[in-house]
Ligand SMILES: Cc1ncc(COP(=O)(O)OP(=O)(O)O)c(N)n1
């Protein structure tokens with residue numbers, strides 16, 4: 001089973017702030033960086049997480065996840081098109097997969113994922129998506145359809161909404177802007193840890 005709190009950050013500097021507070025499962029979601037810089041940032045994140053006994057999930061960059069000896073990778077449906085699943089599994093990586101509808105869920109289940117993410121549960125301001133909001137009830141349906149695979153709720157999550165998502169069936173709640181845009185991210189992370197303890 002994965003921890004119930006799963007923040008996502010775009011820079012290892014965020015890990016320096018979050019890990020000492022007790023975050024144990026975290027994603028680096030880095031877009032638009034040259035390959036060399038990306039490698040450096042991921043390696044830095046890997047070392048920070050190791051030092052704190054936390055698990056770091058690499059978003060998208062499966063070749064670097066293999067090269068840098070990571071344990072966890074997250075792929076979306078489009079990422080799955082080009083990823084080499086044999087190489088990923090051969091390297092011992094655990095894999096989380098995004099889903100938005102039943103066809104995507106069926107496809108995700110065929111790769112025997114280590115978690116399934118459903119989103120956006122609530123509207124998100126992080127990125128433009130063709131799904132506006134899934135609604136919390138869909139987590140209950142997904143939990144049943146996931147047949148034992150841990151379910152991650154993502155999209156528009158906040159400290160206040162996290163208990164609703166967990167009560168509806170999510171095993172884990174994932175979040176970006178409720179923390180990164182907060183005036184006091186450290187205090188907000190503390191509230192998240194309390195809400196998901
Ligand atoms: C936990 C989690 N859930 C969903 C996503 C989104 O992945 P994807 O659909 O590939 O979109 P990008 O994040 O790559 O823009 C995620 N990263 N993490």
Ligand SMILES: Cc1ncsc1CCOP(=O)(O)O
Pocket residue numbers: 119120123124125126127154155156157174175176177178
């Ligand atoms: C990456 C991603 N995938 C589905 S929703 C989402 C964004 C989550 O960000 P926020 O927690 O700020 O809504």
Ligand SMILES: [Mg+2]
Pocket residue numbers: 059060074075076079
């Ligand atoms: Mg992706």
